[in-house]
Amino acid sequence: MTAQTTADNRPTWVIIGGGNGGQSLAGHLAIMGLRVRLYDIFPETIDAIREAGGIQVEGAVAGFGNLELATTDIREAVAGADIVMVVAPAVAHREIAAACAPHLADNQVIFIHPGATGGALEFKKVLSDRNCKAAITLAEAESLLYACRCPKPGHAVIFGIKNELMVAALPAADTPRVVNLLDAAFPQIHAGANVLETSLSNANAMMHPAPTLLNTSLIESEHDWLYYWDGVTPSIGAFVEALDEERRAVAEAFGLKLPGILEWYRVHYGAVGNTLSEAVKRNQAYAEVKGQKTLHTRYLLEDIPTGLVPMALLGRIAGVEVARIETVIKLGEFLIGKDFTASGRNLENLGLAGMTIGEIQGYIETG
């Protein structure tokens, strides 16, 4: 089975996931004039979009994007697509990979946007376990290109678009091909060294679980609060900066020199400060980001098992001190009552079990 060749030369994109990011991307790509399909598991979402014929986008991008297809049928979604862009909660990636596996074809590009930590590694392991033989190319982004929201199905608001988005393929040898292909739609995209660089650049893993846990009482209080402006107090910010040093030390053990979280804020938001607590308060993009009113959100349920858990395990392999990362994982496990270490992205389901640091480096470079 090979990817269907199309009459015109435009590539066909299929977006897997009809949430905020998926609909915003589908709408934007269609407005660019590309051939776009959208897949979601929820019939309500798909029915509403199918009825509208596409997605109304406003904000940083405005217009109506006509979709070629909106479907809950993964086979139909994937068949003949050139680029399969997965835009879904990272905890769903494993299931999505399993659903896609029987339907993938040679030359398709799977782009996990974003992959959180270990998205491409996990996807590859699932395809291999499912005996998928298609010669696909697999890549992941460090984060989501947009700040966006969907007030209702078929209607997306893009508040802002990042200036830069790092992407890497697994194996890294495939990265130039992927960047070339995606660059046509998204000039913000640039190549990372390998998927460990994109995976270890997961800022959500730094900014979500620890501040959330240290805001437990405010979350369960009667107060309304702003996640970053109220939630990243001086002590919490200082703790996250120290946590971030552990993340960078893990990266360094794999030969990667990553910017710290303060530098990340400067680059991505133009927000500067001597401390993280100062920097986030100077980031106007956070002025209306409300604090949650329950502990059960993706800030813990996603960013621990698909962010901190694989980071800690990579740190362990590399002999790097990750005591803060492990403490946040543990505290989250205790407060939520889930064993994220068992259910999350561990070495087994990333396909790295038993590998040395050198073997992992070889695997991500050449596959």
Place this chain on the structure above:
Amino acid sequence: MTAQTTADNRPTWVIIGGGNGGQSLAGHLAIMGLRVRLYDIFPETIDAIREAGGIQVEGAVAGFGNLELATTDIREAVAGADIVMVVAPAVAHREIAAACAPHLADNQVIFIHPGATGGALEFKKVLSDRNCKAAITLAEAESLLYACRCPKPGHAVIFGIKNELMVAALPAADTPRVVNLLDAAFPQIHAGANVLETSLSNANAMMHPAPTLLNTSLIESEHDWLYYWDGVTPSIGAFVEALDEERRAVAEAFGLKLPGILEWYRVHYGAVGNTLSEAVKRNQAYAEVKGQKTLHTRYLLEDIPTGLVPMALLGRIAGVEVARIETVIKLGEFLIGKDFTASGRNLENLGLAGMTIGEIQGYIETG
């Protein structure tokens, strides 16, 4: 050197520590007609009390307690006293023991009130290291008898007196003698099995560090808040209940069956609830207990190194899972930037290094 015999038969008490608890106890004992001395390291405190001639007490007890002596001279304070009652932050016990060591005499009773976790064990180790040969009796209380405050030196307010106070001696064989002696002043006192029972009944170690850490953002916010009523939210209360199960499991490994924290609230405050969060909200004694506005308070600086740290180490010896206790210790260490495990009450400075569980049990029973 032996304890000075007094003309009348009344025992002489010296209170080591002129804080809230020390002044309240000194005043109360003097009002009872006992011979009372007070020692503190701060000349301002001692000068004010000396000038007043004693301590004015109000609240649950009212009157003026004449002191025989108020001094900053530990030798003068201790010489000839029958009962040396240490009422000081637990992190100061080590230093107090060292200061007392050269001046102790046969038959004196040292009563650490309260000892936090390991108070008597630590005191004994310091006396032994200092080569103190006096045949003293050493005991500790599970908590402080009063809820009290000193608005200024020489003036104490006792809000409430507990109905029960568990006391144990080290070795446990001495407990009956101590209880008999103290009972004359404090009929609330009853005997614990041994100092592990008093030490592992340290409720502050449960109620202070974990809620404080999980209230970090509220502590550093502009909001005023009530420590228990606002701070022990449903998730925080549930976490403390699970933490408390670890404490009880440690006790059980040493043959002690301790009541859980919910039962503790029922007994000590008549506060009942299906959950800890409910129970504390039904405890009227907490109606005005304000939340702190900095992380740097005794709730972390004392209750981690002299509460959770020794509990975790006893758990380790016993092979009991203490992952929650260890997580709270770690998080506190990271947020405060101190190595409480090194500086706190560890097996070395409790005099338990290298002992098995059976050897510890022998040591606390017979010395």
